[in-house]
Amino acid sequence: MKIESQDKRIDELLKGNIFLIPRFQREYSWEPDHITAFWFDIIENMAEPYFIGAMVVYKVERSTLAVVDGQQRLTTITILLCAIREAFKDIGRPDLAEGLQAYIEQKDRENKTVYILKTESSFPFLQEEILKSDAAEVPFNIGREEEAIQKAYEIFKSNIAEEVSGYLENKEQTADDNQNDAIAWLSKLRDTVFDLNLILVTLDNEDDAYLIFETLNTRGKDLALADLLRNHFAKLIRPASEVDQVKEKWSKVHDTIKSSPVQLDADTFIVHSWQSRYDFVTKAKAFQKVKDRVNKKNAKSHLDRFVSDAEQWRSIFDTEYLWTKSEKEAARSLKALRTFKVVQPAPGILSLVRAYRDKVIKYKTLRNALSNIEKFHFAFNAVTSSRSSGGISGMYSSFGRQIFDCSNSREAANIIAGLVSKLQEREVSGSEFDAGFEQVIFTNKHSSQKALVQYILRKVAIFESQPFIGETDDLTIEHLLPQSSSKSDEDHLVLGQIGNLILVDQKTNEMLSTNNFKEKKGILESRGYKLPELFEGVEKLNEEVIRENTQRISNLAREEIWKV
Template identity: 80%
Template sequence: MKIESQDKRVDELLKGNIFLIPRFQREYSWEPDHVSEFWDDIMDNMTEPYFIGAMVVYKIERSTLAVVDGQQRLTTITILLCAMREAFKKLGRPELADGLQAYIEQKDRENKTVYVLKTESSFPFLQEEILKSDDAEVPFEIGREEEAIKKAYNIFKERIGQNLAEYLSNKEQTAEDNSKDAADWLSMLRDTVFDLNLILVTLDNEDDAYLIFETLNTRGKDLALADLLRNHFAKLIKAASEVDQVKQKWGKVHDTIKSSPVQLDPDTFIVHSWQSRYDFATKAKVFHKVKDTVNKKNAKSHLNRFVSDAEQWRSIFDTDYLWSKSEKEASRSLAALRTFKVVQPAPGILSLVRAYRDKQIKYRALRNALSNIEKFHFSFNAITSSRSSGGISGMYSSFGRSIFETTDSSGAAQAIAELVGKLRDREVPDIEFDAGFQQVIYTSKHSSQKALVQYILKKVAIHEGQPFRGDTEDLTIEHLLPQSSSKNDEDHETIGQIGNLVLVDSKTNEKLSTNDFKEKKLILKEHGYKLPEILENAEALTPEVILANTKRISELARTIIWKI
């Protein structure tokens, strides 16, 4: 491998070179914070040499270089130059604007105008709206990458505009002098950007680029696991025509996950997808596992599997995605796991959902398996906050592989039965469950468990045949012994217990208000609500009665409602 390195200023870098963003590179993704930080660095080093790191490229043609590392910085600098160009125009200095444009576009050997920065992913927005000095002529759409570019461009224009406004508003001198001072400052900013220093590392060919790209980023400094994986697929699956399979399919994976209203991480998806099919591996080791397994012969099939898995994996966390009304019980179990903040079952659940969507198992088998997983993690995580010795994640990964490898429904049924047996063996002791259940509270001062409390009350009410009025999603939590009666934290812990809480519709809740216990019982009865015997027979709602009702519900929970 031949590697050349040179110290370069930005102006030297841009003159006489065309920079292509290769297919394995990610989209422009700098957030406004990154752009603002870059601007602040320039301002802090105005007129001073400033080193911005290394840039790695490989040769395509004599003057065309493909960018391996440094794409984000190069794109940001180019956007900044375009913002300065527009500012020179507003100052009435077209010659200085044209001077800047000479670093943004140039003439090739056939005297055709080409942009110094060539990218396919943001075409034609970047070219027409940003790089072009004249008005846009080609229609374009605004996507995720275009939004990031537009935000960066607007930040630079705003910051430049703020600085120029200070010069132009000076009342102590003439407008002509103000305009000259503004142009001088903008020229100084231009020269500062052109004088930014970097090390240009040049490779001979694309194969070396893939290796350097991977080596530079395996440490996780710049790129995520998803970017490394895309690079690996791009290396193995060459574009045979104008249609770039890797770009399109990996883009679909990314869009499926990132478009979810629930915040999801593509790297976590890759780990779970891999664990559900092959072996248990941590995030740090998954890429090496993929490299050892995915080769030129099987790369396409592996890529297709990631594409299909992305939708199923998203539906595990985004329970409004892909699930129909007839599948609401399954989606409710998945929503419950989100309430418990549990992700360990994801690889196993991914294999279950995949088998269901592939018609390998029936909905009943999926529903029952998810229900048992929900019941286990309700006790293990939500109630007792038990810590696994490390076997839980491995258990679900192993289960996922068993489902993936099975060839018929009977094999899947056996794998599910074995998982349920393992979950049952890990059930928490009754005494730990009851102690944890009493610690689940909800008050205005202790609201972190509100979603869990709503979940518990709804499950208990459904089991006891509570005749809900209205939409169950609109029910509110009512404290039978009102929060206003609390005098200290100990009172809040009693008042917030499950035994003092009921779910009611909003209209009933308004009538209950802060009435005493006897009046609340009458109002609840009038509105069709049923109270358990322990509350029905109580003359007053004392801490002892609340605790007794909490213990009653706890026993009901562990022996019936959430019993595996």
């Protein structure tokens, strides 16, 4: 492997070179905080040498270099230069703008304009809207990457305009002097950017670039697991036509996950997908595991599996995605797990959903399996906040791999039965459950568990055949003993207990208002709501009755509703 290393200034780097952003590079992703930090670094080092790190490239053809490492910095610097160019034009110095533009675009041998940055993902937006000095002529679409580029451009232009206006509005001297000072500052800013120093590492070919790319980014934190994996697939699957399989398919994985209204992480998806099929791995060691198993012969099938898994995995957390009305019970179990903030079952659930979508198991089998997982984690996580030593994550990963390997519904049913047995073995004790259940509360002062409380009340109401008025998801939580009766924070710990709460429709909620318990009882009964037998003959609700009702519901929850 031949590696050349040179110290370069930005102006030396840009003059005479074209930089290609290869397909395995991630999209431009600097956020406003990164842009602002970079801006202040430039301002604080005006007219002084400033080192910005290394940039790794490989030779594509004469004067064209493909960027392996440093794309984000190079793109940001180019955007900043374009913003300075526009400021020169705004202040009446088109000659200086043209001089700067000579570093942003060049003429090739056929006298055609060639921009210094050639990108695939943001083309033609970057070239037409930012790099081009004149008005855009080619239509383009705006995606996430284009939005990030546009935001960076706007931040730089705004910061420059603010500085320039400070010079132009100086009332201590003439307008001509102000103009000259503003131009001098802009020129100084331009020169500071041109004088930025870096180390340019040049390789001879793409294969060496993949190796360096991988080595650089597995040693540091520059790249996410998803970026490294995309690079690995790009190395193994070379384009056989104009359609780049890796780019298109990995973009689909990325878009599936990132377009979810629920915040999801691509790296976590990769770990869960891999755990559900092959090994129980941590995020830190996942890439090496994938790299060891995925080779040129099987790369395409693995890539296709990641594409299909991305949709199934998203549907575990985004329960509005892919699930139909006839599958609402499965979606509700998944939504409940989100309410519990539980992620350990994800690899196992992914295999279950995959088996269902692949028609290995029927919906009833999927629904029942998810229901048991939901019941277990309600007690283990939502109510008692029990901690696992890591065995539960390993158990679900092992379960997922077994489901992935099975070939028929009977085999899958046996594996699921084995999981249910393991969940039953880990069941929390009755006393531990009851103590935790009493701590699940909701009041205006203690609202962090509101979603969990709504979930519990809905399940209990359905189990007790509460005659709902309206849709159950639109019901509100009513305190039978009003919160206004509280005299201290300790009172809220009782008033907020499940034993003092009921779900009611909006109209009934308005009728109940802050009435006393006897009045509320009459209104609820007139509206068709059923109250527990425990409340018969009770005209004044107190702490003792509330705690007794909480315990009653806890017993019901533990022994019947959420019994695995």
